[in-house]
Structure formats: C-alpha cells, structure tokens
Amino acid sequence: MTDGAAKQGQPAGAELVRAAGCVLWRRSPHGDDGIEICLVHRPKYDDWSHPKGKLKRGEDALTAALREVLEETGHRCIPGARLPSLRYLASGRPKHVVYWAAEARSGSFAASTEVDRIVWLSPAAARNRLTQPRDRALIDALMQALHTA
Numbered sequence: 001m002t003d004g005a006a007k008q009g010q011p012a013g014a015e016l017v018r019a020a021g022c023v024l025w026r027r028s029p030h031g032d033d034g035i036e037i038c039l040v041h042r043p044k045y046d047d048w049s050h051p052k053g054k055l056k057r058g059e060d061a062l063t064a065a066l067r068e069v070l071e072e073t074g075h076r077c078i079p080g081a082r083l084p085s086l087r088y089l090a091s092g093r094p095k096h097v098v099y100w101a102a103e104a105r106s107g108s109f110a111a112s113t114e115v116d117r118i119v120w121l122s123p124a125a126a127r128n129r130l131t132q133p134r135d136r137a138l139i140d141a142l143m144q145a146l147h148t149a
Contacts (some may be wrong), residue, residue: 017095020065021052022102023142024077026120035146036120037105037139039129040072042096043116047131050138051115052097075107075143081145083138113145 024038039048053068055061062079069077080101087096109118121129123143127136 010013014093017090017093018055018061018099019052020055020061020068020099021050021097022065022069022077022079023050023083023138024069024073024102024104025142025146026074026104028122034122036072037074037123037142038075039119039121039124039126040115041117041119044114045131048052048119048129049131049135050099052099053084062100066102069102070107072112073107074106074109074131075104077102077104083141083145086134086138088134099138099141101145109133 005145025035027040028034028036038051040051041048042092046121051065051069051072053071059067066077066079069075077082083101085096088093089095111117119129123139127139129137130136
C-alpha cells in the first residue's frame with residue numbers, strides 16, 4: 001500500500017480488498033412498466049445488500065460480479081452500465097467494490113450458508129430494505145442508467 005493510499009483514509013499496511021457486484025434487476029412480473037431489484041440476505045451479518053464478493057486471483061471485476069450474482073442469487077444476468085464504485089472499511093481493511101447494472105435473465109434461488117434469502121422489491125422498497133446507507137446510491141444510479149439507455 002502506498003503512502004497515497006494511507007492519505008486517502010486507508011490504514012497504512014492494510015491490504016486493499018477488491019470486490020465486485022451487481023445491482024440485479026428484472027422487469028416487474030405484475031404487468032406494470034416497473035422494475036424490481038434483487039437484494040440478498042446474508043445470515044452471517046444479518047444484513048440486506050446487493051450481490052457482491054471478492055475477486056479471485058487473476059479474475060477481472062466483471063467476471064467476478066457475474067459469478068457472485070450467480071452464486072448468491074442463482075440467476076444468470078446480462079451486464080449493463082457500470083455503476084459507481086464504493087470504498088469503505090470492512091473488518092478494519094479498506095474495501096473497493098465495483099458495480100454494474102445487470103438484468104436477470106434466468107435461474108432460480110437456492111439458499112446457502114452465505115445467502116439464505118433473496119427478495120425482489122420495487123426500487124423504493126429496496127432502498128428502504130438495504131442495511132447500509134451507502135448501498136442506496138446504487139439504486140439511484142441504476143434508475144438513472146436505465147432511464148438514459
């Protein structure tokens with residue numbers, strides 16, 4: 001880690017955790033013109049978030065994001081616009097998560113020890129369900145990306 005990283009609020013000597021994820025969405029099955037956003041529940045943290053995870057050695061961020069969506073939600077998706085990245089501390093280590101919008105195409109959820117539930121919610125309901133306030137800006141970015149596409 002460089003001195004510049006420490007100056008940007010990252011603890012000196014702490015290795016950056018690189019992760020990637022998606023704001024997974026689908027067209028509402030209720031016949032309206034709306035969309036629904038998928039959130040995952042992680043029992044280890046008892047939180048609701050967007051599907052995401054750490055990059056494997058040599059893996060690029062988009063490949064990791066799509067892999068994590070499939071592993072955590074059971075859904076295959078088509079990536080869309082790049083969304084803002086988030087930087088924060090996780091367990092005392094700096095974490096950088098890169099996100100994409102991704103439209104769900106096929107699949108079905110199966111609970112695991114990592115993710116025990118998913119929900120599909122309207123954007124407003126998803127904003128309210130997210131545990132971390134920092135994740136809410138990703139919904140705004142998704143909505144902007146979908147309206148400008």
